[in-house]
Amino acid sequence: MFSDDTAISLEGISKRYYLRSQRPVDLKTTLLHLPSFLWRDSNRKAFWALDGVSFSVARGESIGIIGPNGSGKSTLLKIVADLARPTQGKIAVNGRISALLELGAGFHPQITGRQNAVLNAVLLGLSRREAEEALPDIIAFSELGDFIDEPMRTYSSGMYIRLGFSVAVHVHADVLLVDEVLAVGDAEFQQKCFDHIEKLRAKGVTIVLVSHDLGSVTRFCERAVLLHHGRVQVEGKSQPVVHEYLSRIAAVLGHAVSS
Amino acid sequence: MAKVKSDIPYQLVLLPALFPWSWFQTSALMATPAIANNGNLIKKVHFPRYVLPFATVANNMVHFLLTIPIIMIIILASGRQPNYTWLIGIPLLTLLELVLLLGTVLIVSAIDVFFRDLEHLLDVLLNLAFYMSPIIYPLSALGRYQKVALINPMASLIEAWRDLFARNQLPTPIDVWPCIVWAVVTVLVGSFIFGRLEKGFADVL
Numbered sequence: 090m091f092s093d094d095t096a097i098s099l100e101g102i103s104k105r106y107y108l109r110s111q112r113p114v115d116l117k118t119t120l121l122h123l124p125s126f127l128w129r130d131s132n133r134k135a136f137w138a139l140d141g142v143s144f145s146v147a148r149g150e151s152i153g154i155i156g157p158n159g160s161g162k163s164t165l166l167k168i169v170a171d172l173a174r175p176t177q178g179k180i181a182v183n184g185r186i187s188a189l190l191e192l193g194a195g196f197h198p199q200i201t202g203r204q205n206a207v208l209n210a211v212l213l214g215l216s217r218r219e220a221e222e223a224l225p226d227i228i229a230f231s232e233l234g235d236f237i238d239e240p241m242r243t244y245s246s247g248m249y250i251r252l253g254f255s256v257a258v259h260v261h262a263d264v265l266l267v268d269e270v271l272a273v274g275d276a277e278f279q280q281k282c283f284d285h286i287e288k289l290r291a292k293g294v295t296i297v298l299v300s301h302d303l304g305s306v307t308r309f310c311e312r313a314v315l316l317h318h319g320r321v322q323v324e325g326k327s328q329p330v331v332h333e334y335l336s337r338i339a340a341v342l343g344h345a346v347s348s
Numbered sequence: 349m350a351k352v353k354s355d356i357p358y359q360l361v362l363l364p365a366l367f368p369w370s371w372f373q374t375s376a377l378m379a380t381p382a383i384a385n386n387g388n389l390i391k392k393v394h395f396p397r398y399v400l401p402f403a404t405v406a407n408n409m410v411h412f413l414l415t416i417p418i419i420m421i422i423i424l425a426s427g428r429q430p431n432y433t434w435l436i437g438i439p440l441l442t443l444l445e446l447v448l449l450l451g452t453v454l455i456v457s458a459i460d461v462f463f464r465d466l467e468h469l470l471d472v473l474l475n476l477a478f479y480m481s482p483i484i485y486p487l488s489a490l491g492r493y494q495k496v497a498l499i500n501p502m503a504s505l506i507e508a509w510r511d512l513f514a515r516n517q518l519p520t521p522i523d524v525w526p527c528i529v530w531a532v533v534t535v536l537v538g539s540f541i542f543g544r545l546e547k548g549f550a551d552v553l
Contacts, residue, residue, distance in 0.1 A: 106551065115465035171394055173550040186394065194392030212395045 096264055096295035098145040102178035104164050108134040138164040140319040151296035153310035153327055155334055161319040162299045166266050184263025187213050189253055189270055198242035202233055205241055206256050213260045223259045231255040246273050258285055268299045283309050303331045354486050356514045363422050364513030365483040365506045371412035373474050379404040379453035380460045380467050387553030397546050401453040419513050437512040437519055444527060445505060451534025458545040481506050501530035
């Protein structure tokens with residue numbers, strides 16, 4: 090069932106979160122209210138962020154994940170990135186993952202861009218030496234120039250994303266996960282990123298892109314998955330899926346206007 | 349109250365015990381919230397989670413090793429000479445304390461993610477442990493309670509550090525066996541607990 094051509098395979102992935110309002114978060118309260126804690130534990134309110142999501146992504150394919158806020162897109166990426174474990178279901182990822190899930194995640198504001206680039210590359214799985222070797226490419230791609238030796242707290246959000254993206258695409262990953270972050274870069278840099286993603290794809294890198302920028306999804310993803318309430322609504326070629334999403338939005342808006 | 353007798357001056361009772369203890373206490377306190385305080389990193393970047401508490405321990409180990417010259421100065425000022433035993437004893441005892449610490453921080457840093465008040469509880473417990481360990485007094489001051497005191501994982505280790513620095517005595521496994529047992533147990537229990545709990549880190553942070 091899992092061939093070499095498959096980069097990511099998801100089978101019935103579900104993720105349950107408990108709404109925490111009822112749960113004590115400290116030892117003292119837990120011990121003092123042990124009976125009620127145990128009793129409440131079985132009555133916790135569950136929230137299914139993902140509910141039986143299945144699809145697979147071929148090697149070298151780029152797939153867009155779209156859907157309204159709260160539909161489970163980011164949770165899904167977290168599971169693919171192995172940051173969170175699914176409550177149910179099976180996931181298999183072939184190869185090394187590089188995830189760019191949030192603007193500046195893993196950057197330390199007090200150290201320089203150069204130091205952060207190395208630190209981030211190491212966090213993403215490179216050795217110290219590989220990171221040092223990749224550094225010139227990373228810096229060149231980010232176009233940060235002399236600012237690379239300034240502490241990151243002085244950076245603008247555009248500069249953050251430039252460095253973050255540059256690191257993420259230079260760690261020789263087999264699977265690249267990008268969540269929504271490109272919106273911060275200017276048009277030129279976005280174009281450059283997509284060109285680079287295109288190049289990576291040609292080398293067989295698999296791309297998973299979560300975005301509300303439906304234009305980019307149709308342009309750069311062959312396939313798309315529409316999520317809603319943690320379920321896959323539509324899956325297929327990106328154009329029809331985006332179209333379906335837009336018509337659903339239109340239907341909801343039309344309903345709101347008419348009522 | 350019995351008068352504490354010792355063959356060495358008090359500064360040599362205190363300092364060679366105090367610095368290794370500080371390494372333990374500071375590491376344990378700083379490493380406890382190491383994961384809980386880095387929720388953003390845990391939720392967004394995939395890397396081995398134990399790196400965070402371990403880094404704190406390693407950092408404090410360097411601080412501790414840098415205090416050894418100070419101990420040496422005190423020893424020399426007291427008219428004693430360090431000898432070759434230091435070259436063998438320091439790495440051995442450092443390793444033992446390191447293993448004990450790594451096991452300990454695996455346990456507390458993982459639990460702290462779910463019960464954030466562990467930090468404060470531990471602060472109090474470590475203060476208590478400070479007085480219960482033979483730091484400001486030699487173990488011999490405890491008389492017939494020495495055996496009970498050795499249940500404390502730090503007791504035999506602190507004594508070994510003092511014997512090494514102040515008396516140039518090499519530690520033997522028999523001297524530090526309670527600490528060795530504790531180190532092995534904490535590493536095993538710590539790996540198990542950490543491995544179980546780390547699956548849930550991203551969900552509760």
